[in-house]
Amino acid sequence: MKKKKNEFEIIRTKERFFVGMKITGPYSRMIELGIYWQLFFQRISHIKNIVHPEVAYGITKDNVDTFTYFAAIEVEKIEDVPKDMESLILPPQEYAVFSYQGNPSGVEQAIKNAREVLDSSNTQRLEKEFWMELYEDGKFIANFSNSIISF
Secondary structure (H helix, E strand, C coil), X not given: CCXXXXXXXXXXXXXXXXXXXXXXXXXXXXXXXXXXXXXXXXXXXXXXXXXXXXXXXXXXXXXXXXXXXXXXXXXXXXXXXXXXXXXXXXXXXXXXXXXXXXXXXXXXXXXXXXHHHHXXXXXXXXXCCCEEEEECCCCCCCCCCCCEEEC
């Protein structure tokens, strides 16, 4: 069943392992994400132990003036990380899951709306933790509006 706007579910995850490409910098560098995804997809065949090849993740940590973003894929275990890629281990934790389908230009507003919904629902949001975008079609495509993005 498709979630309505402003609906979310809470899920608990186990420890998870990822391998991907990382970009860190001021928010002005976010325009480079599409390029990082293209480079990542060109090199994905070099990653070992992929859990679901059709599922890609954008994993983000926000700070006041900077962000860290991984274009990544989940792996069973971290082994022989390809050159120019990094591994990331996320501990077990709870996530609030929202879904968005539409023009990629609306993602930023959808994320802002999700944060407001969480804040008004008395759900604790851990500011310093990573959050994830899940691309179930296995692709981050900057102009593809049919993808459902869960975050």
